[in-house]
Amino acid sequence: MDDRDWQILYILYKEKNITKTAQLLYISQPALTARLKHIEQCFNVTVVNRGHKGVTFTTEGEYLARVAESMMQQMRHIREEVSNLDTSMRGVLFIGASSYFTMFTMPKVLKKFKELYPNIDFNVTTTWSQDVSKLLDNQQIHIGFVSADYGACSTREVLYEEPICIASSQAFQLEDIPFLPRIDYDTDGMIKLRIDKWWRQHFNNPPLINMKVDRLATCREMIKAGLGYGIVPSRIIRGLDDIYTYKLQDEQGQDLIRKTWLLYHPEVVNLRIAKVFIDFVKNFEF
Structure with missing residues (x-):
């Protein structure tokens, strides 16, 4: 089992459709079916049953799908910890932001930051402010930018x-x-x-x-x-x-x-690339 296999289980469980899952993962249906067979062989169980209306998960498949997200998060945290040991600034920052901030403010922020730290990349999710808070609580992102304060994060600072x-x-x-x-x-x-x-x-x-x-x-x-x-x-x-x-x-x-807020959990500053980004944003002239 590798990251891709957990990702397949996670998305397939949400979509319940092999064609749609293959499209979202940019792989062919035969390749997806082969990976599913590999997963079933790893655990010696049947993960899904196929029907005309899509797939249904077996009891064992339901369990694997439920733990898939946490397994993906664990692997991400391991990579972050390993990256943190590196003295150079490199890695991926996961950011969530409202569509308003993403369209009118984020491009210039990321452009300036990238000029300073070219080896730090971004994974950006655009959604409603309320959902950004949920992504933070579920540890799916490191940092959030919101335009409405739902009080869900212990550390939040007004940017402008x-x-x-x-x-x-x-x-x-x-x-x-x-x-x-x-x-x-x-x-x-x-x-x-x-x-x-x-x-x-x-x-x-x-x-x-x-x-x-x-x-x-x-x-x-x-x-x-x-x-x-x-x-x-x-x-x-x-x-x-x-x-x-x-x-x-x-x-x-x-x-x-x-108001526009910067949201993050206090422990995220232990990740060096997150800390330098937070410090950069706090001092950015909006």
């Missing part, structure tokens, strides 16, 4: 703050906003709750949402094209010409702020 604002390519009055076309987008639940609360405090009418797009980047392009207004973090409209904005404020007159 930005106001949330109404943005439009056309001039507007605040009292007219409920009657103007709004471009909505998928975002983390905590951020949406704050925006919705602000709306209820200021308007009696629901927003006139004429577009619902998948992400902030798409919303930005729609605003830029003059197709409506959006309620967005201010950094996303940097560099756009002729954009009119209004900062959202709470009942005390304080700006509504969207």
